[in-house]
Amino acid sequence: xxxxxFFIGVSSQGEFLVEISGxxxxxxxxxxxxxxxxxxxxxAEDTKDRKFIIKxxxxxxxxxxxxxxxxxxxxxxxxxxxANCEELDALMVAGIITADxxxxxxxxxxxxxxxxxxxxxxxxxxxxxxRGQKMxxxxxxxxxxxxxxxxxxxEVYAGLExxxx
Numbered sequence: 001x002x003x004x005x006f007f008i009g010v011s012s013q014g015e016f017l018v019e020i021s022g023x024x025x026x027x028x029x030x031x032x033x034x035x036x037x038x039x040x041x042x043x044a045e046d047t048k049d050r051k052f053i054i055k056x057x058x059x060x061x062x063x064x065x066x067x068x069x070x071x072x073x074x075x076x077x078x079x080x081x082x083a084n085c086e087e088l089d090a091l092m093v094a095g096i097i098t099a100d101x102x103x104x105x106x107x108x109x110x111x112x113x114x115x116x117x118x119x120x121x122x123x124x125x126x127x128x129x130x131r132g133q134k135m136x137x138x139x140x141x142x143x144x145x146x147x148x149x150x151x152x153x154x155e156v157y158a159g160l161e162x163x164x165x
Contacts, residue, residue, distance in 0.1 A: 023081045025054040029066035040064040
């Protein structure tokens with residue numbers, strides 16, 4: 001069961017088929033006859049099959065070619081592989097996203113209802129001051145530039161009469 005399967009490289013006779021399963025890469029040559037010669041630098045495998053299997057691929061890019069007689073097709077392979085990969089199809093990804101959205105929506109609804117129920121209790125319990133019908137504001141702070149007139153001190157201000165101009 002391949003984890004990833006895709007096409008790479010277009011030729012006049014068809015396409016290379018590349019299948020990846022774990023760290024194994026299987027490449028199918030576009031030629032359909034037997035007697036295909038594979039050429040991969042650094043590997044000396046003599047295979048005549050249409051499929052070329054690279055076991056324990058280390059994800060390094062490689063140039064390889066397959067030839068049949070005087071016809072030759074080349075492929076640049078740049079495939080990332082991993083040993084512990086899991087296959088995810090579109091339905092599974094959609095299910096994970098849907099479940100995540102439903103759980104998030106459920107948490108939001110729970111938080112809303114719990115905060116709505118605690119609003120009245122939390123403010124009454126947390127406030128120790130008695131509440132009247134309407135709290136009055138304290139008088140404004142007097143301006144320090146003016147001193148209020150007190151009884152018995154009118155003579156200090158007696159000379160300040162309005163002058164007519």
